[in-house]
Amino acid sequence: xxxxxxxxxxxxxxxxxxxxxxxxxxxxxxxxxxxxxxxxxxxxxxxxxxxxxxxxxxxxxxxxxxxxxxxxxxxxxxxxxxxxxxxxxxxxxxxxxxxxxxxxxxx
Numbered sequence: 204x205x206x207x208x209x210x211x212x213x214x215x216x217x218x219x220x221x222x223x224x225x226x227x228x229x230x231x232x233x234x235x236x237x238x239x240x241x242x243x244x245x246x247x248x249x250x251x252x253x254x255x256x257x258x259x260x261x262x263x264x265x266x267x268x269x270x271x272x273x274x275x276x277x278x279x280x281x282x283x284x285x286x287x288x289x290x291x292x293x294x295x296x297x298x299x300x301x302x303x304x305x306x307x308x309x310x
Contacts, residue, residue, distance in 0.1 A: 206242050206279045208234040211305055218286035219271070225264035230271055230286075233260050237281060253294065257284075257302055270294065272302040274309055282309045 210216050219227065233249050242250075253259045253272065260271040260283075268289040273281050284305040287298055 204279050206237050206281060208237055208273075208281045208283070210283045211309065215283055215286060215305075219283070222262070222269055222286065222288065223264050223266045226262045226266070226269045226288075229262040229264065230260060233262070234281075242275065242279070242281060254299060255303065256306060257299065259294070270298075272298070274306045276309055282306075284309065 210219065219230065222230070233245070236249065237245050248261055250258055250260055256274045257272050258274070260273065262269045262271065266288070270285075270287060270289050271283045272285040273283045276282055285298060285302040
């Protein structure tokens with residue numbers, strides 16, 4: 204069974220659509236990489252653990268940095284729960300809290 208990458212809901216789709224095109228392309232490339240070789244074979248600089256069950260996809264573009272926070276689910280599913288443009292060096296706590304809250308809806 205291969206890994207799949209999906210978004211939680213329409214809100215996350217809108218967050219992803221609001222990213223600049225080069226960052227959306229980077230997200231698509233990382234997603235394709237996870238699907239092709241498996242999440243267990245993808246590491247930094249593409250993905251990193253964040254806190255608890257949360258991991259981050261790291262996208263860099265001409266306009267700066269963005270992150271897609273995700274959780275993994277059995278059946279080899281990656282579910283993206285939050286996408287945002289990163290403006291500070293450290294991931295803001297409110298972004299992590301929002302992602303953790305949304306992650307509770309993932310089964």
